Amino acid sequence: MNDNRLHDTEQICFSGAGSMAESIVRGLIHKGVAKPAQIIMHNRSNLERLEYLSGEYGVRTASQDAEKEKDLQEASVIVLAMKPKDAAEALRALGTKLNGNPLIVSVIAGLSISTIQALLGIALPIARTMPNTSSSIGLGATGISLSAEVNAEQQQTVMSMFEAVGQVSVIPEAQMDILTGVSGSGPAYIYYMMEAMIAAGIEGGLSAEHARELTVQTVLGAAVMMKETGEDPAKLRKDITSPNGSTQAALEVLDAHHFTAGVKAAVHRCAERSREMGEAVRAALS
Structure with a gap:
């Protein structure tokens, strides 16, 4: 058994189902970090895309608003993988729907931790990440910056997620731009x-x-x-x-x-x- 595997009760919900989200999901399942049943994927309206992901990886998808809201409330990890232009509306809505203290993982370029928390309206634990395209074949290089609210267990979770698609470097958020320039x-x-x-x-x-x-x-x-x-x-x-x-x-x-x-x-x-x-x-x- 993979020592970095998520506990069976944990759920990862992807808000956005593009190529980077798919790369992470593929790595999570291939490396045994999570079972398909623990992964949920949402997007705005592309049902064909969701059907493909469900058929290819065995993950659960949702298209109805009530079902999406329930998924978000029950998730221990929420991955923000939507387009930057959709982020403001999505995050403002998300902040009103969450229960507990889920880990928010962002793969949205340019969106700072403070901006994410401001849009959510609550200081939730945030992991800001910058993967590169080689993550799609499991050879990525990902920079991760963590907010002060992220606990040790949540840090291990996000590390395991991105180690499933390559190498990970935890850096101060101020270094995220130069990391973007390098990797x-x-x-x-x-x-x-x-x-x-x-x-x-x-x-x-x-x-x-x-x-x-x-x-x-x-x-x-x-x-x-x-x-x-x-x-x-x-x-x-x-x-x-x-x-x-x-x-x-x-x-x-x-x-x-x-x-x-x-x-x-x-x-x-x-x-x-x-x-x-x-x-x-x-x-x-x-």
């Missing part, structure tokens, strides 16, 4: 570089298939090498860079194009934009 949007930077590597391979005469396969395996191998050896990336880079060799020649071109400075600037701009979006969300919800 939240990070997969896009890697894909962007992979696009360029594939294009260069094709320009050099490789077939599109070979260029793709070689690029994917190279990135995968480099990531696993760093993870399994625990070595600093600078050391791994130096280990394969012979003086005056082809790798050094390639790195000199990247340096000439300010590669390191460009990547760092991209991460910081992403963090800055995350802050800007957070402010816009707060302004729109006030």
Whole structure:
């Protein structure tokens, strides 16, 4: 039995049933953190989507308002997975329906703990999270910030939930924007570089298939090498860079194009934009 499994009496209710919610549900069931019967999924009106999720994972769904309200009142964990534009109305309504002290888990980008509590109208325990898209295959990186109201048992619950879809880092909320710059949007930077590597391979005469396969395996191998050896990336880079060799020649071109400075600037701009979006969300919800 999974030591991190939720107690049989606990219920997780997802308010929103999009791709991230589905990724978490898949991980919860696959890793044995929760049974399908312990998971409930709601959305605003897409019954076809709910039917798919129920058939695929065996979870319970609800579409009627009375049934939804009962689910929310009985849930020990409520996952906010709706679109940001729907958050204000949903949270204001939610705050009037809750009983007890459920853990509120938010996967809504830009929505701060204080804003969530203000919209709910009550200082419930909040876990603000920032997963990335690799969570969909169980290799995600998730940042979690906890409100002061979260107790030890609730912290373990949210850790178990997101460990089911990858690696978890608990951070102060003030660091959530830079985490977004590093891991939240990070997969896009890697894909962007992979696009360029594939294009260069094709320009050099490789077939599109070979260029793709070689690029994917190279990135995968480099990531696993760093993870399994625990070595600093600078050391791994130096280990394969012979003086005056082809790798050094390639790195000199990247340096000439300010590669390191460009990547760092991209991460910081992403963090800055995350802050800007957070402010816009707060302004729109006030």
